[in-house]
Amino acid sequence: MRILGILTLLSGPALAAGCPQLPDYSPELRNLIEQADRAPDVRAGRVVSDAMWKVWLRAPDEVAQGILDTGLRRRDAYDFLGAIGEFDRLVTYCPDYAEGYNQRAYIHFLNGEYAAALTNLDMALNLQPLHVAAQTGRALTLMHMGRISEARAQLLIAVENNPWLPEAGLLAKDAPLGPQGSDI
Template identity: 25%
Template sequence: MGGLAAAQTPDLDSLFEELKEADAQSAARIEREIWNEWSKSGSATMDLLLQRGRDAMAAGDVAAAIEHFTALTDHAPDFAEGWNARATAYFQAGELGPSVNDIAQTLTLNPRHFGALSGLGMIFEQLEQPEKALEAYEAALAIHPHLEGVIEAVERLEAETAGTDL
């Protein structure tokens, strides 16, 4: 287990266990630690591409972000966070199909990626598929019970779908 397989370190296992038991305040801290671990590719060059892409996103330059993240996924196909970052950029660009593909890749590499699951929920909501959105959100909450915004989304969707046959 070297380099890019570090996404599944024992440190992460204990962080995920803590996350399940944590109160909302502790959960926020643990979530930051998990994101921090997920952001380590094992390569300074790949970390730089991830950072450049994130900086481009922060600056509102989604096209440049997609370019950086594409370079990252090309050079480090086993690094889940590269795929997740590009999924987010595609979502911002309104390109839902490519976003879903990158989320699928993220979850293949990192099945516990609550961020990717919650992104999938947002996409299904946009596609007006509330049952699938609910499923994705609930999967995210099973991993991270205090995931910000997701609890509210589940409550909203449960209310919306209560009147329909699932």
């Protein structure tokens, strides 16, 4: 009992209370996907892409936002071990928040741990199927694993949801995920 009390004190009272229920971001994301499809140029497309990121990075409460922000700062400082620790805390605290898994996947990807990245991306997409960044990350991970046809299929879905993704270039002729063979 004493250890449980110490762990609760170390993790803070807010973490002991638990993560609130997440709002359904799907309608907002569907609207942004429609805006991306209608965007007339790259500049407008990037504005919509940035708006999508603002949705995904909107944590369900202040505690989760603090953990996410700390993890992002650690990631940006190349403190990948510290970042993984923060994202582990985030998915423990908010197991239904897709961005915790997406960010943890990104660290695994950067470390060349593609199987772990794929597991986390699958979790993120299970929670938020319209997470275009996780779709793109999954495509890149599959590509690095040599699973080219799966990577191409996944990236086609991501590009359908946001045609302004820089990774869309990977689908061009002679690109790593481009068409195979020759058209007759």
